[in-house]
Amino acid sequence: MALTDRRTASLSPGGTGTEDRVAPTPYDGVSPFPRVDPADRHRVPRWQLAATAVVVAFPLLALAIAVGWLWGSLVGPIDVILAAVLYCVTGLGVTVGFHRGLTHGSFTPNRPAKIAMAVAGSMSFQGDVIGWVATHRRHHAFTDRPGDPHSPFRFGTSLTGELRGLVHAHIGWLFSSDITPPARYAPDLLADPDLRAVSRAFPWLCILSLALPLGVGWAVGGTLHGALTALVWAGLVRVALLQHVTWSVNSLCHMIGRRPFRTRRHDRATNLWPLALLSFGESWHNLHHADPTCARHGVDRHQIDPTAAAIRLLERLGWVRNVHWPVPGRLETRRQA
Incomplete structure (x- = not known):
């Protein structure tokens, strides 16, 4: 966006990028991010909510049906167990490492933990660690306003605009030429030689993410068939599911759900409970935007x-310190009346 090229968001101490000291862009009711009365922000038609639910649920339903039909032939217990383990390892690499740790400074990891989390998150196929952090800090600096790289309100708040915005926030922004400069949003990561090395290794870590299930499937099953089914389910399907869950936090968790906590003006982040387990708690998105450095998002x-x-x-193992746990009084000051 030309707009963001002319403006610089100030990063808060520690480089969390959760504070925006740039004057808000005035909305005229016609621009892609029009000013909306708070009382009208979430009056989404029921049919639209139902259609969105079908779009989100269908891939998961199809996967469940496929597992039932193909059990014993094209999918087996080793494939499922391996997929679940790798989903948790790479998913927590994103949520613990990329997001709450490196982006927002919710805790301070020791060096081995920092590197391990960065490696695990990179194996999720969601981008290199420095680029991921820079993009997310920019999202917080301009949430649901011009400059936000993946707001579902990019095209306004009309029905057509929100449907276009939903697609953009979920996956369309990945194909945008609007690049987030790491030098502006993640200078602390660029200054870290460990994270620069992990960032450069991103393509190789993606290969490793697929090679692991292929190798384990071959070793356990002893056949090419076992190796290939492990690659499909614990590799490709696992990666696709985690990607879509993460992208759903970008899209659905700014359009559907509850907003028990106050956020900044125009910030429409919501809590969406059906995604809580699959997203490892990331879909408690409203509290996260109300208190970005908090290490716990599901506080109720x-x-x-x-x-x-x-x-x-x-923390108990001594691998991270300075954890920012919720402070009850601080939370209550942010709760909606």
Whole structure:
């Protein structure tokens, strides 16, 4: 965007990028990010919610049906177990490492933990660690306003605009020529030789992410068939599922769900409970935007947050320190009346 080329968002101390000291762009009701009355922000037609739910649920339903039909022939218990293990390792690499740790500074990892999390996150096929962090910090600096790389309100708040925006926020932004400069949004990562090395190794880590299930499938099954089914399910399907879950936080978690906490003006981040487990707690997105450096996103009762549990374990092991756990008084000041 030409607009972001002419403006610089100030990063808060520590490079978290969660504070934007740039004057808000005035909206005139016609621009792609029009000013919307808070009371009208989430009055989405029920049929639109149902259509969105079908789009999100269908791939998961198709996967479940495929597993049932193909069990014992094209998918077996080793494939499922390996897929689940790699999904958790790479997913937590993104949520613990890329997101809460490196982007927002929710904790300070020791060097081995930092490198391990960066490597695991890179194996998710979601981009190199420095580029990922830079893009997400920019998202926080301009949430749902001009400059946000993947806001679903890019094309306005009309029905057509929101449908176009949903596609853009979910996957369309990946094909945009609007590049986020790491030198502006992630200078601290660029200054870290370990993270620069992991960033350069990104293509090789993607190959490793597929080679691991292929090799384990061959070693356990002893046949080419076993190697290929492991590659398909624990490699390709696992990568695709995790990608779409992550992209759904970008898209659905700014359009559908509850907003119990106040966020900055125009920031429409929501909590979407059906994605909580698959996203490792990232879909408690409203609290995250209300208090970005908080290490736990699911702060209310019955809100599952596996990422926070992983951070707690790492803290007890002594691998991370200075964890920013929720402060009740601070949360209450941000809760909607």
